[in-house]
Amino acid sequence: MNPQLPPLPETERLSASVIRILGGNPGKFTLQVGRGPRRLLIDTGDGRPSWIQSLKNVLMSEHASVDSVILTHWHPDHVGGVKDLLKSSPGTRVYKNSADDSQLDIEDGQRFRVEGATLRAFHSPGHTTDHMALVFEEEDAMFTGDNVLGHGTAVFEDLANYLSSLEMMSHQFSGRAYPGHGPAIEDGPARVLEYIQHRSDRENQVIQVLKSAKPPPDMEQADESRDLAGWTPMEIVKVIYQDVSEDLHLAAERGVLQVLWKLQKEGRALGDSTSNKWRFM
Known part of the structure; x- marks a missing residue:
């Protein structure tokens, strides 16, 4: 931030x-x-x-x-x-x-x-x-x-x-x-490389969440229809940015979506347009 x-x-x-x-x-x-x-x-x-x-x-x-x-x-x-x-x-x-x-x-x-x-x-x-x-x-x-x-x-x-x-x-x-x-x-150039590393770290964090079999125990379970095999972008945000104010979560969600779209283009993730849930391929 x-x-x-x-x-x-x-x-x-x-x-x-x-x-x-x-x-x-x-x-x-x-x-x-x-x-x-x-x-x-x-x-x-x-x-x-x-x-x-x-x-x-x-x-x-x-x-x-x-x-x-x-x-x-x-x-x-x-x-x-x-x-x-x-x-x-x-x-x-x-x-x-x-x-x-x-x-x-x-x-x-x-x-x-x-x-x-x-x-x-x-x-x-x-x-x-x-x-x-x-x-x-x-x-x-x-x-x-x-x-x-x-x-x-x-x-x-x-x-x-x-x-x-x-x-x-x-x-x-x-x-x-x-x-x-x-x-x-x-x-x-060092700052440019820092930017590249930061984006790589974020991508790896998203991948690790997508690979998880289920949300962490402390995530809200109010939605009984939750498909534990898939993650919405905001669910991913709440894991990666759990120490960041919720006021900033919508902005963070846009960044997570960019990572998901990149992974989808590379054939490493798949998103469902109906449920807005994503999973790792």
Whole structure:
């Protein structure tokens, strides 16, 4: 689960070529990249007035403008400020994978260059199908978007795709990770591998529950029609997350379902759509 951390400053220089700007909700940042008069911007926050004002202040102090903005994925807290950015800087180009009519598409491997920074786009689906990470070649670093965060764990649309992306990301760089949420990570590849291990541990926990012949003795037995050969996703949650507040169980259930769907695709689990019960194959 995500720990409660102290707030980060609204703007902060993270390296000679990276300035972080608070993008909206707590812990969500956009990142300005480069050192010359033309800069790259990664994401635009969720459209709050404070963000565009902070961006203007940074650009004024740096005597710079935004040449291009690169959107890591479609979620509103990453694209919400595009309109305000273009109102302030109408010449800025907007890039996004699976672009709409007002945007320019990004190809896997495409490079974006300004003084002090070369970013290589790396298609990394999982959190979303359009998700792009960006390898910062000069620093041997990576802008990880929402696939890897500065604290806690990430959500994902497809677990198999997500794990594949994490595995490939871990081989693309050896330095820092600059996430879309939370602080920078000094050893980026190590954090990516931690994410992979965490997901592997969760999968193994689900498998162990599915292999169990019956629910643990302390599980509620109110449902007399319970099929002890099968487990609902919420029953699995109550075993794996028994030390976690029930308020978080619905969110945990979504993660368990992702594991079950992955196991089903691999022929290792079978779900019954009528009873919503699953068993190991």
